[in-house]
Amino acid sequence: MKEVYHLFSGGKDSSLAAWILSRMGYEVKLVTVTFGILDNWRFAKETAEILGFEHEVVKAPREIMERAIKMCIEDRRPGRAIQYIHERALELIASREEVKRISDGTRRDDRVPFLDLRKTRSLEDRFNVAYMRPLLGLGYKTIRELVNEIFIVKEDESEKLEKGDYETELRYALREKGINPRDIFPPRHIQSRVVGLR
């Protein structure tokens, strides 16, 4: 059976990508990365159960989060930090002996996280894996159309919607250091979480 380890937050992009992989005949194993700061990974686990996929939670070294926080403070914006965390998360999964295929829900219209062709091939070569991004060739229209057809989605502003993504932990960790995440993240950032199948 062709297993693919898929980075999963419970959001609509990573959920749709998992659904497409499964339709393509892959055995999808969902992986949520946490830094052990919060237990927001349980929102991803809930969605994983709804979608009917295997799910595991992988704890990443706290140093990664510490470096990401520094990047946020230096840049006064979250882009480089999110990119950094995502690359390390991919490497963490790809480095496991049993893993031959990794994937995520990054899209054509995303600026971060996003691996360009050079980084993509480097990841594949260093860890001898195939890196699959089912949404990369799809635009926002197509993604919206499929999401609305397949999933029931809950949407709200980032701070109000708990989700199993890096951003939730990053925001919390910033607040712990006395930094207001609103000074770093864009003001009206709508997040989504898949809460059901249609």
Next chain:
Amino acid sequence: MKEVYHLFSGGKDSSLAAWILSRMGYEVKLVTVTFGILDNWRFAKETAEILGFEHEVVKAPREIMERAIKMCIEDRRPGRAIQYIHERALELIASREEVKRISDGTRRDDRVPFLDLRKTRSLEDRFNVAYMRPLLGLGYKTIRELVNEIFIVKEDESEKLEKGDYETELRYALREKGINPRDIFPPRHIQSRVVGLR
């Protein structure tokens, strides 16, 4: 029903992309573009029948081929010409009133034909279509794995394998003008055609 008009040559890439779109729930309508020089579109039609998708042949203006031939002669390589023909073929399909979604089998590792983000959005905006590329997020390993699992493929050098693609007509048209296509195209270019389903 969600219809997608998919540029189709009968090769493994456009066949795999069609298969994925169909697995995603789209009604795939295959389109092979010809310049009326050869009847090699019938190889695409054969493969379309094997795959069980609707298929139509669309005749593109001969001027497009004439300009492509000039590009080949100027550049002594086929890249710009292939890119030019592909963009015009996408526009030709996208410009039809009933067409809301177009797609092709271009891959992550292709240099041509390939539309960058700016050209992709321009195509979508000018014709109010969604442009879908199911193979864009997949590497050669994944594509090879899926192709071998799903299709029976015949492979040979470009000049020996007749296929329903632009290259076959472009080579013929060059020869008609007294130019040896081997002076333009790379020497050992292996082409593939899907001849069966596993």
